[in-house]
Amino acid sequence: MKVPALPENEKLRQNAVNQYQLLDTLPEQSYNEITALVSLITDAPISLITLLDQDRNFLKSHHGVPFNQSPRDISFCGHAIISDDPITIIEDARTDERFKDNPLVTEQNAVFYAGVPLVNPDGYRLGTLCVFDVKPNSLNEKQIQTIRVLANQVVSLFEQRLVNLELIKLQEELLLRNENLKKFANVVSHDLKSPLANITSLIDLVEKDLKNQLTSESLEYLEYLKGSSDSLREYIDGLLVFYMNSELVESSKELVSFKEFMEHIKKLCLTKGEEVVFNYTKNVGDVFINKSALSQILVNLITNAIKYNDKDKVVLDIVFSENDSDYIFEVNDNGPGISQDKLEYIFELFSSFGEDRNNNKGTGIGLATVKKLIVNLGGQVEVKTSENGGASFVFNLKK
Secondary structure (H helix, E strand, O other): OOOOOOOOOHHHHHHHHHHOOOOOOOOOHHHHHHHHHHHHHHOOOEEEEEEEOOOEEEEEEEEOOOOOEEEHHHOHHHHHOOOOOOOEEEOOHHHOOOOOOOHHHHOOOOOEEEEEEEEOOOOOEEEEEEEEEOOOOOOOHHHHHHHHHHHHHHHHHHHHHHHHHHHHHHHHHHHHHHHHHHHHHHHHHHHHHHHHHHHHHHHHHHHHHHOOOOOHHHHHHHHHHHHHHHHHHHHHHHHHHHHHHHHHHHOOOEEEEHHHHHHHHHHHHOOOOOOEEEEEOOOOOEEEEOHHHHHHHHHHHHHHHHHOOOOOOEEEEEEEEEOOOEEEEEEEEOOOOOOHHHHOOOOOOOOOOOEOOOOOEOOOOHHHHHHHHHHHOOOOEEEEEOOOOOEEEEEEEEO
8 A cells, every 4th residue: 555645745734624614514416416526427335525634544425334534544536645646547446556556545435535635725735626436437528527527516515614714803803993982982972971061060160260361362272171071071972872882773672653753853853942843754654663772863964954044944854654564754854955075975974074064073873874874774864955055865764
């Protein structure tokens, strides 16, 4: 018996095998179907997908035999991966000097062998797609070509697994990064909100105690300070909501009265002194929704529509409709609209365009939060605007 030599690039080849993380994995249907098909095509009772490990031949799929590995030094596949031939065929191993006293031949009655190397895109020979028979055999050209095609398919499955492993790793990294960002946002929120509240309170005290002693210019400066503090607090709150919205998505759905829900949204969004016409679709009845998430979406859209409206009287129309699979919402306003060159970026985090009706610059977080929530709930959102002004945000939520 001749022990198969190791390839010259054995260390690199072994690293290539390891990267697919297939060694010692359980059988999978996609591989088993290929070995069953190869056995049928060649009329051979045994068909294997093998991976050559350091000292063993691991059988990722083993059609016709009960075991899933064998010693590498007696493997036929060890010879196949060092051959320059596209397929290694041994018609009768009993007459071949390399195999005639091999335990697989003398004890397992392995007589016929045909193996195609599994070569990955980097050129490393990972193992083989092979067949065995207990009697002498041969393959015709059509059978040979078919096995080679199926060997390519096996490598494609390996490559797909590698892609999936990379995606899983990337997903884990993104989850970890997102968790860290959430923790950071939470810490920043709690660490900054208290000092900001103190600043606002101190400004109120100064105004109250020194109101008659301060010039109008000084009082204006104090108002600027309060406005800046409020803007910073809004920015911090927005960041916290953006990174915590997974909790909103995970909250369960419930059956709610649409009218009661919209009246609740109205109270949340409208403040005294604002002249706002608030319309919404009537006679809807009950809807089965994620109340917390939808509240956050509508509050963001409606408060934005009010804040950035340039009309003396703000008109809002919230239109509701549904089909078999979705609830559909439209939030329409009579504001100045949105220029076409900004529509592409409007939902990006920290994208802010201009000042609101109180000359405050937006944080660029609200609409990013809206889109993130809607997408996580399985929906989509788009914005429409016209030359005559006004904007319409349309989104759907799965029932």
